[in-house]
Amino acid sequence: MILEPLQPGNGPIRSQHYLPATGRNVLWGRLPCAADEAVLDIESGDDVTIDTLSHEGILEDQGRDPRRFFGGHGVDGHYVLDDAIAIAASDYPRDRAVDGPHVVTGPIRVRGAKPGDLLKMTLVEALPRVPYGVISNRHTKGALPGEYPQGLETVSAYAEVDEDADGTRVGTLPLVHGGPKLVRFPLAPFLGIMGVAVSGDTRPHSVPPGPHGGNIDINLLTAGNSLYLPVQVAGALAYVGDPHFAQGDGEVALTAMEASLRVTVRFEVVPQADALQQFGRLIGPLAETRDFLVPTGMSLDLDEAVQHCVRAAISLLGARYGMDSHLAYAYLSAATDFNISQVVDIVKGVHARIRVSDFDGVPRHAG
Structure with missing residues (x-):
């Protein structure tokens, strides 16, 4: 493995605010609404370093045991994230029949944000927390739902991070299951989920995106780039999740190279005028x-x-x-x-x- 894992609290933490993906800091399968309490209060312009967790490896159709799931792909337990193990083993009240798969970190209250304003979220830094990811096709929900997966089981393709001769990190997949020949593709880490809370007291499902942002999956939102979202509730109550190492436009197989990131995000209020x-x-x-x-x-x-x-x-x-x-x-x-x-x-x-x-x-x- 070419990268050491970024376990909660360990490794580089860029900003003065740090939000691990543990305990009350996460929602699983739902997005925040106005009734939710913020887990962090910040000023406009502040940076926050946030741990995000991929849902791949913790879901029920993968055994809800990331040690066993990734161990089956040859990953040493040292490289399995402690926060992934904890949420998979928890009694978090997620109903897989009605809730989404995503683990979301937040919400974060940005002081002074109010409806009519925009919240600008800039990805300052995105650090891989592990040297691997997963690309899944499940539940007949990809672009070819009547054709893939070809059987009843979820197909989860394990992808590793490697380095080219010049030190550039790339993703790899075998051409044939279990085969030695690999396809190599560029990595461009970004967050699939960036959003603000909706009004009311009902948490939205984590899968469909909307005016609140959420699971928009725009692969241009790499480090240095920004997303503007119409604020819907006082304080905005922002959140992030669904980390990717790479994704093609379309994300046709249902997921892309899903893998946990430690991100630093800058939150800025743009007044209505x-x-x-x-x-x-x-x-x-x-x-x-x-x-x-x-x-x-x-x-x-x-x-x-x-x-x-x-x-x-x-x-x-x-x-x-x-x-x-x-x-x-x-x-x-x-x-x-x-x-x-x-x-x-x-x-x-x-x-x-x-x-x-x-x-x-x-x-x-x-x-």
Whole structure:
């Protein structure tokens, strides 16, 4: 193994706030709502180092025993995370028939955040906690539900982290089960779940994403990039989870390379007036990288998700640059890629990649 495990409390912790994925700091299968108590209070602009746990290896169809599950793939017990063992062995009140699989760390109250504002969540750092991951196809829920898995059992492909000659870390999978030949692919760690609490006293299921964010699975949200979310409750009550080492757009087999991360996230409140000037009125998540503005669209129907994303992109260009809607529509057709975020989380996701360099020299629209 090329990486030492980052057990709770051990190893590098970048920020003054540290939130382990233990005890009351986690929800399993549900996302926070307004009725939940924050496990940490911070100021806008603060960084928080957070341990996240992959659900792969702890679920019932994998034996709910990560020592045994990963041991079956040759992983020494030293490399199995203590917090994964603890939650799998706990009596956490999760009903697999009605709750999701994801372990979520939080919620975090950001002082001063209120409905109408945006919460900006920036991934500052993402450190692998283990040198392996799992890619599963289960419960006939992938992009080809009538074809895979081919039997009744969950198929969980074990993937290892390796290093190329230049020291670059890559993921590996065998070409044939148990075979020696490997396919190697780039790693790009990110969080599949970044979100804010919903109003009311009902915790949402952890699988379908929505205006609150949640399980959006946008693989552009690697270190250095940000997600903006409309605040729904006082304090925002933010959370993270569903860590990935790698994912292709679409995530067609149901999961990607799921593996636990220690992340540092910066939380910043964007007041309503500033939010309106920068982005217009957002009704759902918006990502931002150095190169792209990334509006999103979501729906049970993929065609509708694309339509929602196109409308969001047109609205964004109008609010930010004063661009006429018919010209924004034309520009998007000529110059913008629309990518499938995922097709496996009940609510399907699409995101657009609008190049900010195309608007160099264009003044921001004053509204």
